[in-house]
Amino acid sequence: MENTPSNIDITFITINYNSSHHTIAVVESIIAHTLNDCNYEIIVVDNASEFEDYTHLHDTISSFPRVSIIRNRINNGFAGGNMLGVNSAHGKYYFFINNDCLFLNDVGSIMKRYLDGHSNIAVATAKITDKKGHFSSSYKQFPSVIKQWFGNSVHRQLSSKPFPSNKVRLEAPTAVEIISGSCMFFRAEEFNAIGGFDTVFFLYCEEEDICKRVWNNGKEIYFLPEAEVFHVGGGSSIRNIALEKEFYISYTLLIDKHFSCFERLLIKTALVLKQFRRIFTKKNGLSLFLFVASGAPIHESLRYQQSVR
Template sequence: MKIDISFITINYNSSHHTIALIQSILHHTSIDLNYEIIVVDNASEPDDYTHLENAVGHFPQVSIIRNRINNGFAGGNMLGINHAHGDYYFFINNDCLLLNDAGNFMKSFLDTHNDVAVTTAKVTDEKGHFSSSYKQFPSVIKQWFGNSVHRALSSKSFPSNKIRLESPTAVEVISGSCMFFRAVNFDAIGGFDTVFFLYCEEEDMCKRVWDHGKQIYFLPEAEIFHKGGGSSGQNITLEKEFYISYKLLIEKHFNRLERILIKTALLFKQFRRIFTKKNGLSLFLFIVSGSPIHQSLRYKQSIKRVTSSLHSR
């Protein structure tokens, strides 16, 4: 059977979010679409995985892939791709909810816009505010002088993420919480780079989409709710993880002079935060030390033993 959309999400000790997401997909997605829901469980604790399996494992649209190690965002999604059959890939965070037939809206847009490879929806928070649906790619000017100056001097006039866009609009980078890809375009650029464990995957991916000659669009007609922090929360360990990924991003996409300028600006900013932010000194020293990748959460885990299941693959 031809599959129109492969919904792909990651569960990590947050099955209550994943179950709610799946229920919203089943409720809102058009019956005229053939779709599958692929859940990659990134080595959750046994109780959380069992809860997930018992709640949604019986739905014919749902496949649960039990991972023995936490591969992070990029690695988890790429594992899901190995089991995906859709013409479109809908990567969505498990702490999101569909508020309407978002997948169908984005599919219809891409069906008629061959120059666009990926779209995102209007992603909102509990107060109805835009929840970082789109943003700008890092640059020397942005790091030193801010977003406004960067936009003014950029060769492409991408909108500010503070503006409420009311029509389909080309944007530079979209949030990893909601990425709707044409499968052939995603496959052509090699998918997510698994060198990134938790952060900066979307910046890297979107940069490669533009470099590949395709566009990225924000579609306000498609609506998603994003709670945020469903699997991670906020602590200094995760902040360090961000700077590890940010360093990898800068090293990958900028020349030597640009890297020096960006890292210098980052050091100045973080130095000021020593006096204003909790854990500011620890983060400053971490960045000064080069944000060493060996401190990544990727290397602070062991492979788990799991039992077989009728519902998982």
């Protein structure tokens, strides 16, 4: 059956940023594992990669069936890049998948089948594993005052909804609080209803924000272990102090958005104290402490170091 905007089941969306070898591999794995009776499209958003990387990507996958490439003139980050892909998406489901992931089975069809039968679920994720076969942060907990001061265990014990720890290997479909942004399978209707990703976040914390809004909207989030994804990790970035600062910028934005003034004060105080203890044990500890203590100013975001190509 020929794909038309009205009959597409799943839109796969992935972002390329100077890592075309990863992007080509994930596109090939989607095509290889997705059954022909699933009508789908693949949208690759290139977030203003260097010309050589984009050319390699374009020359390799432009002839692939069901694949389209959108060339962004500026790096809009995770949220902005994915929302650019959404602008051209036609599927009943949106599957946001990091380009440094690989499908190990027919992940899209498995998730579609489960959500087709459970209208209360807005978004799901797969069992994401690393090179050692360990769970790779498929699910986690939303920040809280208790979590920041006393840790995850105490937070779970006192929470009204004790979601499972990310250290537990779940073997059955299970409701979880937050899922990894590397693999998010959304019912398009629900994604659109809450406004999609908040593009105020450049990198990091987009998944915490949107999952919080899903729960606030009365819908559920599930982990589906039958669907399996391998995640290489760090495909588009190498961890450095600039990225660590970017995390704290996003984390501060998240806290400011979802907590009261008093809760924000408690969480940020705990965060500053934690960074102070790391001054003597962590590389760049002093720089990060001063940065967090100054409020993780947004004007230092990598967002403002991008130029239009």
